[in-house]
Amino acid sequence: MTPGADIEPKGATRSGASVSAAAAALEAAIPEAPTPSRRARPHANKLLGGRSAASRLPELLLPLAAGLAVLALWQAELFHALLGLRTYQLPLPSAIAAAAAANAELLLRSAGVTLAEAWLGLAAGSLLGWLAAAAAVLRPALGRGALLLAAALSAVPIVALAPLFSLWLGDGIASRAGVAAVASLAPMALGSWRGLTSPSSAELDLMRSLGASKAAEFRKLRLPSSLPYTLTALKINAAASLIAAIVSEFFFASGGLGYLLSNSVKIARMPLGWACIAVAAAAGIASYGLLQLAERRLLHGQPDGADSKQAR
Amino acid sequence: MRAGAAGGWKDLALWGAAALLLWELGSWLLLERLQVPLAQSKLPYPHRVAEALARDGGKLLAEAAATLGSAAKGFLAGALAGAALALLMGASRTAERIAAPYAVASQMIPILGLAPIVYGIFRDEGMARLLIAAYIAFFPVALQMLRGLKSIRPEDRELQRVLAAGRWFAFRTLLLPASLPGLFTGLKTAAPLAVTGAILVELMGARHGIGVLMLRYLYYGPSHAYLFWCTVLLSAALGLLAYGAVALLERLLLPWQRSGPAAAGKGAGA
Numbered sequence: 001m002t003p004g005a006d007i008e009p010k011g012a013t014r015s016g017a018s019v020s021a022a023a024a025a026l027e028a029a030i031p032e033a034p035t036p037s038r039r040a041r042p043h044a045n046k047l048l049g050g051r052s053a054a055s056r057l058p059e060l061l062l063p064l065a066a067g068l069a070v071l072a073l074w075q076a077e078l079f080h081a082l083l084g085l086r087t088y089q090l091p092l093p094s095a096i097a098a099a100a101a102a103n104a105e106l107l108l109r110s111a112g113v114t115l116a117e118a119w120l121g122l123a124a125g126s127l128l129g130w131l132a133a134a135a136a137v138l139r140p141a142l143g144r145g146a147l148l149l150a151a152a153l154s155a156v157p158i159v160a161l162a163p164l165f166s167l168w169l170g171d172g173i174a175s176r177a178g179v180a181a182v183a184s185l186a187p188m189a190l191g192s193w194r195g196l197t198s199p200s201s202a203e204l205d206l207m208r209s210l211g212a213s214k215a216a217e218f219r220k221l222r223l224p225s226s227l228p229y230t231l232t233a234l235k236i237n238a239a240a241s242l243i244a245a246i247v248s249e250f251f252f253a254s255g256g257l258g259y260l261l262s263n264s265v266k267i268a269r270m271p272l273g274w275a276c277i278a279v280a281a282a283a284g285i286a287s288y289g290l291l292q293l294a295e296r297r298l299l300h301g302q303p304d305g306a307d308s309k310q311a312r
Numbered sequence: 313m314r315a316g317a318a319g320g321w322k323d324l325a326l327w328g329a330a331a332l333l334l335w336e337l338g339s340w341l342l343l344e345r346l347q348v349p350l351a352q353s354k355l356p357y358p359h360r361v362a363e364a365l366a367r368d369g370g371k372l373l374a375e376a377a378a379t380l381g382s383a384a385k386g387f388l389a390g391a392l393a394g395a396a397l398a399l400l401m402g403a404s405r406t407a408e409r410i411a412a413p414y415a416v417a418s419q420m421i422p423i424l425g426l427a428p429i430v431y432g433i434f435r436d437e438g439m440a441r442l443l444i445a446a447y448i449a450f451f452p453v454a455l456q457m458l459r460g461l462k463s464i465r466p467e468d469r470e471l472q473r474v475l476a477a478g479r480w481f482a483f484r485t486l487l488l489p490a491s492l493p494g495l496f497t498g499l500k501t502a503a504p505l506a507v508t509g510a511i512l513v514e515l516m517g518a519r520h521g522i523g524v525l526m527l528r529y530l531y532y533g534p535s536h537a538y539l540f541w542c543t544v545l546l547s548a549a550l551g552l553l554a555y556g557a558v559a560l561l562e563r564l565l566l567p568w569q570r571s572g573p574a575a576a577g578k579g580a581g582a
Contacts, residue, residue, distance in 0.1 A: 059409070062406070062409050063409060149328075152552065155504040155548075155554070156548040156552070157504060159508055159547065160511070160526075160543075160551075167353055168354055239419060246425050247512065250428065250512070250516075251515060251527075261429075262516075268432075273432065274429065277425050281417075
């Protein structure tokens with residue numbers, strides 16, 4: 001058990017006990033998203049260059065070999081035989097690679113559009129979500145309702161939002177960024193709230209007994225202790241905003257990976273469609289990796305930062 | 313505790329009412345004051361939307377039920393497969409080392425992008441909806457449940473080994489209780505996404521489901537604005553319903569815990 005895995009639950013129970021039960025209801029509504037990445041961290045680190053290459057290699061060898069084996073069986077048309085598919089339905093890896101190479105420029109341009117939408121939405125939505133969390137901490141009466149609304153918002157399907165935002169913001173990049181913003185609002189609001197309320201009552205009492213103002217308490221105690229939670233929310237949002245951007249592009253767009261993907265499928269150019277998926281996956285992993293890197297920089301020396309370096 | 317929870321609901325109701333009032337006001341502002349083109353499509357009067365819902369509610373609900381049904385079936389299949397994978401990874405270190413990196417990577421990539429591909433492969437809406445919903449549920453459930461399994465204390469395992477406990481006994485008394493909280497955490501993450509996935513496939517060109525109506529009303533334009541908004545609100549309600557159903561089931565089956573991570577911590581540390 002890594003120390004980092006302990007930090008999260010402790011914070012969760014503590015805040016559940018000290019804040020009123022209304023907050024506990026909210027706690028239950030929080031999408032449990034911080035946990036996957038927390039559980040995932042040791043593996044993710046191995047994948048994303050957390051340790052020296054030499055110690056990583058044997059750990060990576062097995063999954064890599066398994067992946068290659070699947071690709072080889074796919075190329076040998078085993079899945080086609082099993083599922084009764086033709087190659088025009090499920091293209092072979094070689095065909096996908098060829099399509100990706102032939103359309104490299106188009107794919108890169110589309111990925112740029114999609115990433116711009118996703119990151120714009122990620123920034124805007126995360127900022128709004130963080131502000132909601134801060135408001136809920138500083139003015140509980142006002143902010144808690146906003147948080148509950150945010151929790152409800154997180155259950156709304158993206159596909160329901162896409163047409164609304166294209167009505168409101170037109171055909172441009174803004175409408176997809178808007179959807180991405182809504183998608184990243186709730187995880188950030190709830191994650192940051194959890195982090196901002198993670199200091200124990202003993203720590204808060206100490207601050208108060210030293211005559212610290214509410215502003216100082218927020219800046220010196222709550223903000224630093226919320227940082228790991230905020231960064232985890234940001235990492236979740238990296239994938240969420242990308243999904244939101246791609247899904248909205250399926251229907252109301254004139255560019256981007258989602259647009260290219262759904263168009264390729266419509267005109268039966270399946271290899272190009274699969275190439276889009278591969279590029280989208282690479283973009284998602286790259287975004288996640290970037291944030292992971294930023295997290296390691298920011299949390300250097302903090303217990304949460306330390307846990308990621310510790311071997312399991 | 314109970315009074316506090318009621319307070320939470322009161323809060324929510326108050327905020328809901330405030331939001332509704334703001335909506336009504338905003339709609340009036342757009343339509344009467346600013347005279348924005350397509351004002352009623354952009355933000356229709358909520359009472360007109362409610363009217364439309366009351367008038368065509370039966371038909372809309374039938375389509376929504378079709379969506380929810382296929383999403384639920386796929387969700388169940390995916391959750392079962394994910395649970396099986398988690399148990400396999402929990403039992404075999406090799407399996408975990410092979411599958412876990414892919415499960416983790418799948419959390420970072422836009423899974424829903426697969427919807428058109430799956431629809432393209434099978435050209436069958438029922439099958440495609442089922443597969444997408446299943447795929448979406450698969451990895452979160454597998455990952456979270458594995459997390460629960462990993463939280464079992466080695467001492468407990470050793471004790472059972474010393475007592476020569478059978479496999480079934482170990483599963484029933486140790487593995488199952490440890491993995492259930494994680495299972496529900498994964499299910500709660502995946503439930504709204506499964507609905508999204510099902511609706512996505514419908515938008516690709518299915519014949520039934522709330523997504524089909526949504527697209528149709530959107531193409532009909534301003535004359536069907538209220539019905540279009542009905543479909544949007546209904547699909548939002550489906551997402552909430554999916555989440556609520558899983559949360560309710562969790563409370564029924566695991567009444568002693570409020571949220572996943574807290575309980576997982578208790579199992580591991582306390």
